[in-house]
Amino acid sequence: MDVSPFPYQGPLEPDQVRGRLDLVADLTERVTEHRVTALLGPRRYGKTSVLRRVASDVIAGGAAVVWVDLYEVASMADLAARLDDALARVTGTFAAKATKIAAAASLNLGLVRLELRAPTRERADPLLTTHALLEVLTRSAAETPTLVVVDEFSGIARVDGAAGLMRTHLQHHYQEMGLVFAGSEPSMMRTLFTEQAEPFYAQADLVEIGPLEAAEVVELVSRGFADTGRRAGSLPSRIAAFVEGHPQRAMQVADTAWRLVPPDGEADLATWEEALAGVRAATADGNERLYSGLQEGERGVLRVLASGGSIFGTAAEVLGLAGGTAQNARQRLVDRGHLLRVADRYVLVDPVFADWLRNRFPL
Ligand SMILES: Nc1ncnc2c1ncn2[C@@H]1O[C@H](COP(=O)(O)OP(=O)(O)OP(=O)(O)O)[C@@H](O)[C@H]1O
Ligand SMILES: [Mg+2]
Known part of the structure; x- marks a missing residue:
């Protein structure tokens, strides 16, 4: 069985990202020049995928990437755990330095989550732990080329004082590291960087991720079919016209159509109609729920x-x-x-x- 060339559920692997050449080049330049950037865009537009692509290029160039995911972060202890996860996943020179700096502060990278759940008497203090982990991050980044990605940054607004704390640690090190924030809640992301009362006010350039161009959608559908020995017929332009540049929907419709075409086969009008009906059926309940809410x-x-x-x-x-x-x-x-x-x-x-x-x- 062939694997579908159109995964549409989670973020993509770096080599699966289609189009977006200008955005990837722009982001890579920004992180290399240490210009703090916030990547904004609607849900499922490919923010995480594009940043993974940038991260893999940066890693190939010899730098370290610290990837902090703040999706639904719920408390200061949770923030500490997310930072710890991020630091513990890095390898190479950065990891060696980070482990050393952490050890000097009595922190065991990768185990902080457990220490924050220990019985009350032995439990680490979440605020002090977060301070210490941010210190580990900035000190290690100052010593080795590093890109820090903070994905789902809008989650920070759920934890009182967390944005201020992050800013306090990061702001003196902007020139020593690449730093990108990304997030899906457009108004919250904008607020975090453009409202005077917010700690990160005017601390990053805002970059928008837009829809894919119609030609990019056509190309990604054609290529996925061709790479798996199928002919796409007029499907690519039908999909492009229907999805209006929405990357995840383009992949979902393409995947549904692709499953209808056998190896060596060719998509025709009936394939398109059946694929559209399939996507409509698969999404109807979700749409109904969204609408009624x-x-x-x-x-x-x-x-x-x-x-x-x-x-x-x-x-x-x-x-x-x-x-x-x-x-x-x-x-x-x-x-x-x-x-x-x-x-x-x-x-x-x-x-x-x-x-x-x-x-x-x-x-
Ligand atoms: N450049 C691209 N080429 C092909 N498919 C893409 C591209 N960008 C996004 N997609 C599709 O969109 C899906 C979601 O991508 P991703 O998770 O990166 O988006 P996101 O903006 O981070 O979403 P969320 O708002 O949920 O965090 C992917 O699984 C893929 O199907
Ligand atoms: Mg994402």
Whole structure:
């Protein structure tokens, strides 16, 4: 059995990343020049994958990568554990230095999580441990070329004082390391770097990850089929037109179609139709749940925009959407990453959800 060339569930391996050449080059230059960068973009747009690609290039160039994942970080102790995991996974010169510096502070890298769960009397203090681990990070990075990636950085907002603590340690070392923050909650990420009250205010250049170009989608579908001995026919351009540059949806639709085509076979119109039906069936429940969890004004705005209308147009009138309510709802949808502003238009981030809305509620 062939393995599908279109994985669509987790982050990709570095050599599976398609397109994104300019972004990878830009990020690589930024981390090499030690310009602190925040990578912003909607869910499933490939932030983690692109950074893994940059990280693997950096490692190939001889530097160390410390990859800190703050997804849903819940407390100071959890933050300490995440930092410890990140430090313990590094190898080479960095690891040797980090282990030594940690030992001098009575820290056993890789075991901090356990020490934070020890019976109360012997338990390490989470705040002091976090301080100490950040010290290990910055001191080791000062001695050896290092890239620090903080993925899902918006999680930091869940832990009181954590952003301030990280800034205190990192800010004196910006010029000694590559540092990239990435995150999916667009409004929270923006707030963390652009609001004066936030510790990381104006501390990073913001870089947006946009949709893939139609040509990149066409290329990735064609290549996946060709590499596995199948012909894609007109499928690549149909997929590109449907997914509007959404990377994960492009891969999901391509995967569904690919499974319908035997080795040496060729995709045709029926393949496309069956693949589309398959993706619709696989995502219908999720879309229904997502929709029913939204407020009424938000639902109205999504329905109007999915059908290509304006929240001030006739479609909005039909739904009884008042101007002010619609504008507020639209802003909330942007903040939560459901909508994206493209030039002067607002579009749904997820083309599959947009397609579901159009079919479920024709206007
Ligand atoms: N450059 C790319 N080429 C091909 N597929 C891609 C690319 N970028 C993303 N994808 C697809 O999107 C999926 C999600 O990628 P990834 O996890 O990197 O996104 P993310 O933005 O980090 O998502 P999240 O917001 O969930 O953290 C991948 O499994 C892959 O199918
Ligand atoms: Mg990610």
